[in-house]
Amino acid sequence: METLTIGRAKLTWLNGGVTHMDGGAMFGVVPKPLWSRKYPVNDKNQIELRTDPIVLELDGKKLLIDSGIGNEKLNDKQKRNFGVLEEARLDDSLRQISLTHEEIDGVLMTHLHFDHACGLTKWENGELVPAFPNAKVYTSKIEWDEMKNPNMRSKNTYWESNWKPVEHLVHTFDESIEILPGLQMIHTSGHSNGHSILLFEDGEDVFMHMADLMPTHAHQNVLWALAYDDYPVTSVHEKEKWMKYGYDREAWYVFYHDAHYRALRFNTKGEVVSQIDRKSYSYE
Template sequence: MDQWKIGTKTLTWLDGGVTHMDGGAMFGVVPKPLWERKYPVNEKNQIELRTEPILVQGYEGKNILIESGIGFGKLTDKQKRNYGVTEESLIEKSLEKEGLTTADIDIILMTHMHFDHASGLTRWEDDQLVPVFENAVIYTSETEWNELKNPNVRSQNTYWKENWEPIQEQVKTFKEEVEVIKGIKMVHTGGHSDGHSLIEITIENDEKIYHIGDIMPTHAHHNPLWVLAYDDYPMTSIFQKQKWIKPDTWYFFYHDCIYRAVKWDKNGELLERVPRSPKM
């Protein structure tokens, strides 16, 4: 597992699984000769997208999780094939290495509730789906939660009741923004989904680092115009990228298979980076 210490805070990436999604869909209208220079692609035109939750520690003694992974034993063989899932979540083993269990997670921050972010929230116990993190308060935006429960013809393919029904008593929603704990804020952005949110974390001396979810799922999506075909509101994604992507600022990722975190200069060139360790 990769661990990034920044000031007195620690971010640890847990083993949450991996998908391989169509590169064309992940880069929308951007021609392949352009995006394949930025991010590796396989012979099936798929790009590797990790689904690795980030454990945040250093805030009032709380164990805070960002996203939840792809889950374990939740997907059919057809779904695994369609979504290129070659590894499922091993969250319990990852937490064990940190001296923790799933019961020790206090807060979970969900940028949105698409299946590749939310499937790790529940698990099968005998013939019943139960919460994985039974003691956690789970935050997502009110807009996201409402659409999740009443998906439209497009979103019903990614909002699955298996991922929300067992945890609904644990969920706490917000409208535009919420300070979950002193130093950690969620802000509703829309774009990728109508209820999508970003996470702003304050480190020492008011330095802020950001996880802006699937508005910028990898470092290769830095260009504001490089938005996903999966985005429900692409123009909103572009606006939010213009608003939130700033020079000399750290951004960290859930999906990126190359970097855990990066910082760009004012010209859009990589200034600093935290690489992802190759999986042994």
């Protein structure tokens, strides 16, 4: 599996499943001849989007960034509509790095849409239970409140099955929270009203996880917002702010959804200077 060490932090990508979503929806008003040059599309106009959680090992703690698509959480119609050809293999992935679900100390939820939150719960003896029973689940208060009380649009992605079993584990914050020294979750809104990003700074070593403000490398252009975004103008302004912040520090940008790159490092001009490619791997 792919790993990346940035200062005190070690990142390892797990296999959390895959979706195939409409390319037009993923790139909003951007014409297909432009976005399709940057990201491959299939004959159904869908693009491959991984849902791969990232294990973050920092200061003796083991944290998970988002939770994957889960297992047996979607019905056949949902699998077909969302192009789910592969569900999560977190047990296998964690075993390869000698970890268990019980050893995860915290889950950092950038937002709680189904493709990020289905892995928070699992089926056990016919009922849903926390997939990471000893972990604190961090998310913004705005996101958590909407998760529990979705509106007529968001009820299609905020599911009771993903929040009710973990309600006692959830810790919310308002504008930002420092999870560990140098590691922050920062509320941005945009993609969802409660959407957050992650920022880690250890001296000159920096990584950012823009979550669904920049779900793939092809979304680097600050104007390329998703049709799925609840507040696309906010997405554009927040992305502009945080891309500049990262460029100025020559930060790594790490991805949950990208099917081709795990991480890219940009210089002050926004040019790629280092990259971690996603590799195909199998389990013994």
